[in-house]
Amino acid sequence: MNNLSTTTSIRLASLDILRGFDLFLLVFFQPVFVALGQKMNLxxxxxxxxxxxxxxxxxxxxxxxxxxLFLFMTGAAMPFSFSKYRVDKNKRPIYRRIVKRVVLLFLFGMIVQGNLLGLDPKHIYFYTNTLQAIAIGYLIAAVIQLHLSFRWQMGATLLLLLIYWIPMTFGGDFTPQGNFAEQVDQVVLGRFRDGVSWKEDxxxxxxxGYTYTWIWSSLTFGVTVMLGAFAGKIMKEGGDDRRRVVQKLLIIGLLLVGMAWLWSFQMPVIKRIWTGSMTLLSGGFCFLLMGLFxxxxxxxxxxLGLNWLKIYGMNSITAYLLGEVINFRCVVGSLSYGLQPYLGDYYSVWLSFGNYLIVFFILRAMYKQRIFWKI
Structure with a gap:
């Protein structure tokens, strides 16, 4: 499996480009644009x-x-990369690869946001990052796709939503401290949960102030990945009639957005706990984006003009880790400190821009050399 990319002979450029668009927003556009916008008096x-x-x-x-979208694109690639394993009675090779990927993504998540490199046991967090959400969603979706027919995959996905919904509706409320998912995280993760504060005694x-949840929300992480897998299945099986594929993706996207709006009257759209309505809403938007791309x-x-996004899309984990873990601002500052008097308050914007530009050049060099980090 090639860094959340398809590895079969049938490769859709839209998968890599849309994934690249997502990563470009994350590790270039948003941090630079926000840094610039905060300095502008408009x-x-x-x-x-x-x-x-x-x-x-x-x-x-x-x-x-x-x-x-990151989770959705993980699922969108799975029908392509899993196709040869579904008919293979011996599932041990694929499960070895699945377990390896899940473990590595969890470790990378702890490096990015779990403070693993801080080497301080008091501030190490087990489950608190996007990569770990991808890992669990991917694991759930992998089991479903490897062992169930399409009809039962649909049923399993609906069942995940139902299992999530019942205690969230009847075992708490939808406030930051009163929801069921928050209670589960506090019990399961304990002091290894992000946001824990230590006292002098x-x-x-x-x-x-920390309101993200992960354990119970893993169920809906799995649903998001499965929605991506359904989109991938539509694209994989509809290659001979691509206009029909576009229609299906857009129609399903609109239906999901409509269903999410109706459900939001009972279960609010809350991304921090990944509610069912948020899952359908974001999934609908992902279907629409996938359809457009x-x-x-x-x-x-x-x-034309979009292929450069593959630089991010075909090395998405590398892009994420470089952008989130390694700070190149010191390099930029060492080489361009003379610009500070001329740029004034905008010097910090330049440091941010230079930081992510270095990330881009590293990824571009890897892309040119056909180096794609596999996990």
Whole structure:
């Protein structure tokens, strides 16, 4: 499996380009644009910047789509990479690869956000990162796809939503501290949960400001990956009639958005706990984006000006780790400190831009040499 990419002879450019678009937003455009926007005194900029941050609780902003799209694209590649294993009675080789990927993604997640490199046991967090959400969603989706027919895959996906919904509806409320998923995380993760604060006497407490949940939300992570897998199946099996593929992707996307809106009256759209309505809403947007990219790139064959996004899309894990873990600002500062008097307050913007530009050049060099990090 090639870094969340397809590895079969049937490779759709839209998969790599859409994934690359997602990673470009994450490890270049958003941090640089936000840094620049915060320095600009323009009357409309705050409204734009608002969309490039996460919603605090109920609601959905543009930036809330980035993580679901990452999970969705993981699922979209699975029908291509799993096709030869479904008919193989011996599933041990594929499960070895699945377990390896899950373990590595969990470790990478702990490096990015779990403070693993801090070497401080008091501040190591087990499950708190996008890569770990991908790992669990991928594991759930892999088991479903390897052992169930398409009809039963649909049923299993609906069952995941049902299992998530029951205790969330009847075992708590939808407040930050009162929801069932929060209770599960506190019990299961304990002091290894992100947001834990330590006191001088050696005791610890959960921070009321940390409202993300992971354990119970793993069920809906799996649903998001499965929605991507259903999109991948549509594209894989509909290659002879690509116009029909576009229609299916767009129609399903609109239906999911409509269903999410109806469900939101009972279960609010809350990205931080990955509610069922948020899962369908973000999944619907992902279907619509996939349909648009598939239409323009694979159906119309118009990828000119977009192929550079493969630099990010075909090395997505590398891009994420470089962008989130390694700070190249010191390199930029060492080489361009003379610009500080001329740039003034915008010097910090230059440091941010230079940091992510270095990430881009590293990824570009890997792409040119056909080096794709496999996990």
């Amino acid at each position: 009357p409309f900029i705050d409204d734009i910047l608002y969309q490039f941050d996460h919603e605090q609780w109920i609601g959905f902003r543009f930036w809330d789509l980035v993580m679901p 050696g005791t610890w407490a959960f921070s009321p 598939y239409y323009w790139i694979d159906y119309k064959g118009r990828s």
